[in-house]
Amino acid sequence: MAIVPYTHTTEFDAHLPLLIIGGGACGLVAALAAQEAGIELAVLERDALPRGSTAMSSGFIPAANTRFQKALGVNDTPAEMAADIQRKNGHEADPAIVDVLATRSGPVIEWLAEQHRLPFELVEGFLYPGHTHLRMHATPRRTGEELMGALLGAVETAGVDILTQARVVDLHVDDARRVRGVTLERPDGSRETIGCDALILACNGYGGNPELVDRHIPSLKHALYYGHEGNQGDALLWGQAMGVSTKDLGACQGHGSLATPHQTLISWAVMMQGGIQVNVQGARFSNEHGGYSEQAAKVLAQPDKIAWNVFDERIHASMLAFEDYRNAFEAGAVRRFERLNEMAAGLNLPLAALENTFAAMEQHADQKTVDTFGRRFEPSLLLAPPYYAIRVTGALFHTQGGLEINPQARVLTPQGQALPNLFAAGGAARGVSGSSDSGYLSGNGLLSAVVLGAVAGESAAALLNLKLHSGVLP
Template structure:
């Protein structure tokens, strides 16, 4: 269990200016930013191989006003991106944090590309739910694993110390809330202590902690967790013990399209290009364009907690751009049928219900009217044989609530004052997705991890510089 040991003059075995807990995208970017602003750090990672939740994602980072957008003729602005974020979450996020993230987003993506060789380009061809512009930036393979590889290479090239198999089990803080160091535990049970002048919590959320999930996310307590097992809520528990303000603990990113039994993420581009989801009764049950996060609970509410993604060859060919989809296809998750009749038989779906579902979609496409869920259909995107189908379920990917921070990524107390030298970003911090599962705008997780991580590294370094000068 993550605990706080109140500092009593303990001597530490080593000392570094800045300790960063967690070597996912958040921690790695924070370390790179801190180095840029003159601060040395050590990144502590519990696993033998740094992966984090980032490696399980598609690695999409939303950014507004980047040169990558300009090269493709996309006009965007931080203000417009902020409006999209707040519209999706019902204006529940801290406006100062939304503004800080959107205004810094393009600069951070361009800095990672130019200074550290991360091969970003703009994801084109469709808009994710809630986005009014194409603003997803990703590496060529469209995987978080590839993004992590690029960031790890950058950290190594920068000469930043990264300790793996180093699970932090204690924070050492005095009665004023100033952090003085940490204790880490090795796989053999041995312990080491490291003193520091500032600490960044970049160790994600609590999605892997079943007790915390049941308490804060009751609609997803039985959902498959498709996130990093190390996300046990350590940052949340440390902050709670220190009297930090905790916000939006019911916020999360779910996903309504995890292939079963393969447990491979199926890109939501399948839905945005015209695909639909039906239950085992052959009926649609929600607006597939509303958002993939809230779709997780809707899929889980269907008979057996499953649904079928239905789409056609046009969408199949477009989805092959994504490595996760190609992996699912290779594994046999994608099934192909020459007709509705063959699909009904192959998937054990009622034929008449399936025919009615497709007839309704065609009628709506011709009339231009929206269905009862609020989705409109485009005549150019009507599904035609051969059809493809993937059996999916809803899953919890990561949590979005956490320690309340200010626009400098400083952790705040319950009275609104900032801790002296404690920062948080990524899943450890309160995100910009509001208070539930419906406020998640695609990319919010990596927006907080990468952009707020960069802000945390920069601000921690600046604070250390000021204190050194004084």
């Protein structure tokens, strides 16, 4: 991976006005937006089939003031969504970017649904941690794999060109830090060069690069990485080599509920509907309503680096609406017990400690008090037999820090100036989750990928259309 100096003698094998590196949700949405504006482009994807980390996610995208919300009587506004994002990250994110994400979220979701036939639905039944309204939008099966399939169908219908098995290894950059083209490598080692007038980095973060994770997120250096292996920090490394501004490199999305050894994501809906996590000593160790991202490090701090998700028949029945949960159930990850003593014996947990855990929850619910971790227990959500349990561990899903951008998704210098023709979105760009794992509000990853992807595509198209009319790039 390198920055190659561009000179006027440099020749490329081909040329396109716009190139997009990365074929996940971010890159595909950017391509749809730019092509709709009349721009000729190509998406460069390292894999044989575009999937990215999106396909490994739950596929939930938060959005405010959508027709899907209004149809179900949910009154939400971009201002409330922005406030929720900033409250969770401790007001560490760039307010201008937060405002863009919140304001554009609804229109982008409706554009994808109406113009490109993505079958979005509003997820009902529970609020994810930190959200004050129901605003998660997902496809019917509630999987990122289904979301990616819908996006791939949309780009195919739109006629977007995707070059697969095309791993970008070099950026050709001139003295003004204008990207002039890329070198891509094929699986057989052969290389091609493509010139461009603008470039969008949609190649996510550095979660798959152990050296960078150890440097920037040491608390999760031993966490299982549950993201795309191609997230090696290419955008970050290119940006640093070009001398651009980077921010919040310690930010990430972890998850404290990855079934192990099955490696299946268990939705945090289990916790939000009344579930708990206990360690091998039969004790709770945190407020499970604080957020699933910061929960990853808390689970990893427990003996054997595991916990048990404990819930009941009511929650189990509701979770069957999630395909990932059904997969975990069919794989044998979900265990059922008629009584606490059976669960203690079956999971090798000390019965007295488990009974004390349940007694404490009942006491807090009865007395309407808050436990030592800050959680309240509603009597209607207390767990009742039969019980269910899933063995889980903490995982790193993706990083949230990256290249600093302005509200048009243009990459900035440390002095705050926009580079001539470089854009970044999704995990390649600085997100809105603050500086650590605790600022991640549910859905921030796909929010940045999808909404900033659309913004980057529109902004790059506006720049290129200006060139078309004036003859030069500004």
